[in-house]
Amino acid sequence: MQRFPCPFCGPRDEREFHFAGEAGKIRPTPSAAQSDTDWATYLYEAQNPRGPSREIWVHTPCQEYFIMTRDTVSMEVLGTEQLRKETL
Amino acid sequence: MKRVEGLGLIDRRTPLNFSFDGKPYQGFAGDTLASALLANGQRIMGRSFKYHRPRSVWGAWFDDPNAIFDIELNGFHEPNCPAATTYLEEGMQARAVNATPNAHSDIKGLLDKFNRFMPAGFYYKTFMWPNWHLFEGFIRNMAGLGRVENVAKSGYISEQHHATCDVLVIGGGAAGLAAARVAAESGRSVILADDHREFGGGLFRQGGLVEGQTPVDWVTEQLSAVTAAGGLVMPLTTAIGVYDHNLVGLVEAHAFGQAPSLHRIRAEQIIMATGAIDRPVTFANNDRPGIIAVDGALEFLARYGVLVGKNIAILSNNSLATPAAEILRTAGAKVRLLDASTGPFTAHGGKSLNAISQGTERIPCDTILASGGLVPLVHLWRHAGGKLSWRADIAAFVPAKGPVGMQAIGAANGTFDLDVSLSEARGENLPKSTYTLRPIQPDLTAKGRQWIDFQHDVTLKDIELAARENYTSVEHLKRYTTLGMASDQGKTSNMAGLAAMATLQGKSIPETGTTTFRPPFVPVPFEVYRGARRGQYFNPLKRLVLEPELRAAGAAMAEYGGSLRPAWFGSGPHEITREAIMARRAAAIFDASTLGKIEVIGPDAAAFLNFIYYNTMATLKPGFIRYGFMLTERGAVYDDGVVARMGENRFIISCSSSHVDGVVARLEAWRQDGNNPDRVFIHDTTPNWPTVTVTGPKAREILESLDLQIDLAPEAFKHMTWREGRFEGAVARVSRVSFSGDTSFEISVPVATATALWQAALAAGKPLGAGPAGVEALSILRAEKGYLIIGKDTDGDTMPHDLGFSIPRQKKTADFVGDRSLHTENANRADRKQLVGLMAPPGAAALPTGAHLVEVTLGKRRSIGYVTSSYHSPTLGHPIALALIEGGAARMGEDLTVWHMGKQSAAQVTSPCFYDPEGAALHA
Numbered sequence A: 001m002q003r004f005p006c007p008f009c010g011p012r013d014e015r016e017f018h019f020a021g022e023a024g025k026i027r028p029t030p031s032a033a034q035s036d037t038d039w040a041t042y043l044y045e046a047q048n049p050r051g052p053s054r055e056i057w058v059h060t061p062c063q064e065y066f067i068m069t070r071d072t073v074s075m076e077v078l079g080t081e082q083l084r085k086e087t088l
Numbered sequence B: 001m002k003r004v005e006g007l008g009l010i011d012r013r014t015p016l017n018f019s020f021d022g023k024p025y026q027g028f029a030g031d032t033l034a035s036a037l038l039a040n041g042q043r044i045m046g047r048s049f050k051y052h053r054p055r056s057v058w059g060a061w062f063d064d065p066n067a068i069f070d071i072e073l074n075g076f077h078e079p080n081c082p083a084a085t086t087y088l089e090e091g092m093q094a095r096a097v098n099a100t101p102n103a104h105s106d107i108k109g110l111l112d113k114f115n116r117f118m119p120a121g122f123y124y125k126t127f128m129w130p131n132w133h134l135f136e137g138f139i140r141n142m143a144g145l146g147r148v149e150n151v152a153k154s155g156y157i158s159e160q161h162h163a164t165c166d167v168l169v170i171g172g173g174a175a176g177l178a179a180a181r182v183a184a185e186s187g188r189s190v191i192l193a194d195d196h197r198e199f200g201g202g203l204f205r206q207g208g209l210v211e212g213q214t215p216v217d218w219v220t221e222q223l224s225a226v227t228a229a230g231g232l233v234m235p236l237t238t239a240i241g242v243y244d245h246n247l248v249g250l251v252e253a254h255a256f257g258q259a260p261s262l263h264r265i266r267a268e269q270i271i272m273a274t275g276a277i278d279r280p281v282t283f284a285n286n287d288r289p290g291i292i293a294v295d296g297a298l299e300f301l302a303r304y305g306v307l308v309g310k311n312i313a314i315l316s317n318n319s320l321a322t323p324a325a326e327i328l329r330t331a332g333a334k335v336r337l338l339d340a341s342t343g344p345f346t347a348h349g350g351k352s353l354n355a356i357s358q359g360t361e362r363i364p365c366d367t368i369l370a371s372g373g374l375v376p377l378v379h380l381w382r383h384a385g386g387k388l389s390w391r392a393d394i395a396a397f398v399p400a401k402g403p404v405g406m407q408a409i410g411a412a413n414g415t416f417d418l419d420v421s422l423s424e425a426r427g428e429n430l431p432k433s434t435y436t437l438r439p440i441q442p443d444l445t446a447k448g449r450q451w452i453d454f455q456h457d458v459t460l461k462d463i464e465l466a467a468r469e470n471y472t473s474v475e476h477l478k479r480y481t482t483l484g485m486a487s488d489q490g491k492t493s494n495m496a497g498l499a500a501m502a503t504l505q506g507k508s509i510p511e512t513g514t515t516t517f518r519p520p521f522v523p524v525p526f527e528v529y530r531g532a533r534r535g536q537y538f539n540p541l542k543r544l545v546l547e548p549e550l551r552a553a554g555a556a557m558a559e560y561g562g563s564l565r566p567a568w569f570g571s572g573p574h575e576i577t578r579e580a581i582m583a584r585r586a587a588a589i590f591d592a593s594t595l596g597k598i599e600v601i602g603p604d605a606a607a608f609l610n611f612i613y614y615n616t617m618a619t620l621k622p623g624f625i626r627y628g629f630m631l632t633e634r635g636a637v638y639d640d641g642v643v644a645r646m647g648e649n650r651f652i653i654s655c656s657s658s659h660v661d662g663v664v665a666r667l668e669a670w671r672q673d674g675n676n677p678d679r680v681f682i683h684d685t686t687p688n689w690p691t692v693t694v695t696g697p698k699a700r701e702i703l704e705s706l707d708l709q710i711d712l713a714p715e716a717f718k719h720m721t722w723r724e725g726r727f728e729g730a731v732a733r734v735s736r737v738s739f740s741g742d743t744s745f746e747i748s749v750p751v752a753t754a755t756a757l758w759q760a761a762l763a764a765g766k767p768l769g770a771g772p773a774g775v776e777a778l779s780i781l782r783a784e785k786g787y788l789i790i791g792k793d794t795d796g797d798t799m800p801h802d803l804g805f806s807i808p809r810q811k812k813t814a815d816f817v818g819d820r821s822l823h824t825e826n827a828n829r830a831d832r833k834q835l836v837g838l839m840a841p842p843g844a845a846a847l848p849t850g851a852h853l854v855e856v857t858l859g860k861r862r863s864i865g866y867v868t869s870s871y872h873s874p875t876l877g878h879p880i881a882l883a884l885i886e887g888g889a890a891r892m893g894e895d896l897t898v899w900h901m902g903k904q905s906a907a908q909v910t911s912p913c914f915y916d917p918e919g920a921a922l923h924a
């Protein structure tokens, strides 16, 4: 059982979190203009890196989505950052 | 075998009676079943798994693979208890698991005579042809160990504890005790766990004094120091696994019949002081009863006062044999030392030993104690991802590069001398080790069967066969021969097996490699993992606010998509038909509270919903309601429901009952990832607004008597609009939407008003012939109308145009979830499965749900789709069905063949809407 740091709630057990996707994937828009290949890449291709991986996770009790960088080999959590862009 | 006066940690003032294979025995408090039987001269404690060879204990604790018992006490039965780790209790009735009728005379012992016909891979090779299932019953009957009762044990619940500490010390031997004391006295929070009742580990069996004290006194002093410094000591607690981020699972044993507790302890630092066990020596007949590990025999003597033999031969390759011989001689045995590195040796005797021979020399003995060197217990280290390195001087794998926050000390680290161990535990300079060993390897030329895995009957010949057939990788070797797959998971057999494979291939043991170590370290009941996560606590049911009223009205409650809802009202399933007819003739009153009520609020709400939904939602006007689909990005239909616009910046999503949590999660994901989360908010109010739905030709009349302060006239309050009214002073949101095909009103009110609303609706309906109805009747009504249920009438490939909803796909210009996926080659296929209705011929029974529609070409059947919903329609007087069929929309009127469980019938493709196709009733 890993321990992840929720930016709102602090360190919590892994089972309170859900993986939501690899970070950095951008939905191609306008989607109508995308080729089958581009769309398929967006849907199905994942980097699945060995080592540091930037991922989007959600802490289900508070529903905050955030970016977590973790090492997929050592399971070390390397850091978290908020998903939302600064709007100020 | 006898008790030796004055030795052992047992309480001789407390005798305990028990039985084994039906015979009565007596032991003492502090005995294990194994030690008590040995003390009574009962050596044979079980039969091996494959050949049913008679077996006695090899080890005195978890390293014994042989003695496995079914135990009953006070009506409680537990299968597969290791005799060496089960403490004796008054009245225990034990039986050897793999023996019929008992361990001493087992009828399957004959299997042993046929062993040459049962080599490694025997099952794989023999039972392949013509079909494994022909043999399965017979083999399953022979396989497995204890008998499992097919009843849940009441009250057998594992407590689940969670804790954290600075330092967790696993193993309470000399090294663990010393390390725990140092850590506790330096001010750190310490937990010290040991699997025995008594702390001390290998100290008792080593004999002599520890730093000038008796082992008992020294252990007592260390424990007092640890607790005085605030440490916690946990006896009877075995660490079964180390998991990510320094989480350790520990299982605490209790009295027999009480489920063990699971402790999940997160430690900053884990100190592994788990000790070492003897490696068996591979020689002919080395599985005979009376061949025991050297340290096992010393444990039996030191902890339980049991001397395992009178005339003992010690067959060892290491320096611990000499002090062991001294201890055993002092206890009264005659001991002869043999050098295991000189081989080959053969044991003689059947159920009792009479000699060991080397070449022509025959040495009479009743017991052989064997050791091929100490093997550090590195399992937990490997669980955590630590590396191992091979130390040739002690012929063992020891912990190398470690996981962060984990450290190995003492025998687990290959440090076998007491003084060196203590220094290591205290972080002092290390004295020189005195432990020495002469390497051994199995003699491939020796005559007779040489056992590698005692419990699973893997012999050196089996390893040779595996090597000959090229199963040389240790992982293949394990699976081909079942080496190390017994309930001891290779604790004893692993090193002997690796040594055998290495010898066969002319390689070294480190070149051969090790198999993966997996938790749990010792077998534990599944209950340990389950704990409180059962029944209601595993996945709590959602309960309706109106449940007491529904039950009072006679509801038969059942689970639907995670909620407890009325299936029907009255005495049995026949009420479903009555309720469906009532709904069409008068009106039905439903509890529809589980339908989603998810508010989407904010200046970006309209654009957000327009993106989330397949259908255009931006143009929906306040006061109106629109039906729509949510798709996955892959274009598949995920949910259907209606959206009501409350105002310019406020909408309510009413999704399917079972999708509320999923829809909220999707909305939140898109809101936070891709949108400005300060301009749109998601608020799930589903539990705050119970809903009573009234549907049927008399629905309006019922609503009129509820005094909702809404103009209910058909032209004033149209289908797919909503109004805000009042009920008994509270806000009542009334929506004209229908899942039945008749005029329907959904009335949602605050929780406190729900009971009054339900009762008022029932009272108003009664004189009109209307009453409550359950989910089952509603399912029939909606199928009559061709209204689909996502996940029942659709599958993971169904796209909206497969359901007849093509317009947004063709016309909607704004982006929406799944849009591009609706225009791929796959989405355009002509043979996509489309939703249609099916009619059986007059007089035929309803089609089975799940039945396939088949096309027969040249005598070969091919499925072209399947029945998704099927009912007898009481309103129409004939069966109706919905189906997903390839190119279904173009098959209207076509006669198809239905195939189900070998039977064939006929059906005709129709529109999915069987009831009121013009919609007169819906809009009335």
Ligand SMILES: [Zn+2]
Residues within 6 Å of the ligand: A006, A007, A008, A009, A010, A059, A061, A062, A063, A064
């Ligand atoms: Zn949180």
